[in-house]
Amino acid sequence: DTAVSQTPKYLVTQMGNDKSIKCEQNLGHDTMYWYKQDSKKFLKIMFSYNNKELIINETVPNRFSPKSPDKAHLNLHINSLELGDSAVYFCASSRREGGTDTQYFGPGTRLTVL
């Protein structure tokens, strides 16, 4: 009965590889987000989708590409991984339509690029 889930929880890979992180929410929310938390715990939004439409696209390298197949899923694909991509990536969701935008976070995916 997990509200926001992410897979995998840990990801260790070599520079130059391509990897994906998946996120699913069963809260019936209409908006989903990807955040990046760096080694100093600083949290920054990367992308957001509302009803499968991209509504936030921060200054993120175009090696990062989100994809929302439906309202309950938001995936993050990263091409040509670099050392600086090492971080914890969090997915979150909220209800904008008729809601307060209270955001609920997944457990995070710790990405380590070697």
Place this chain on the structure above:
Amino acid sequence: GIQVEQSPPDLILQEGANSTLRCNFSDSVNNLQWFHQNPWGQLINLFYIPSGTKQNGRLSATTVATERYSLLYISSSQTTDSGVYFCAPAGGDSSYKLIFGSGTRLLVRP
């Protein structure tokens, strides 16, 4: 964009003590949320509080939007309160684009 400043950056308490965490923000907001990141990394939403006061058990929060600050009160602290507390406001046309402060790292000692 909105600038967010949290204080203090670090706080050590003895179990049972009370504390107040502060969040100052640089612009008008229509959304403000407080989060707790526990030592295992999980982010828990504590409050949605763009204005006014709310209470949830030993925690309460107050946002004075006109003066651009929010406060989080922790009473009778417990070791499980340890972790990092983040304030995240949003405003203008981007009420869903939360801007996270750098956090207050709290350690509660038994």
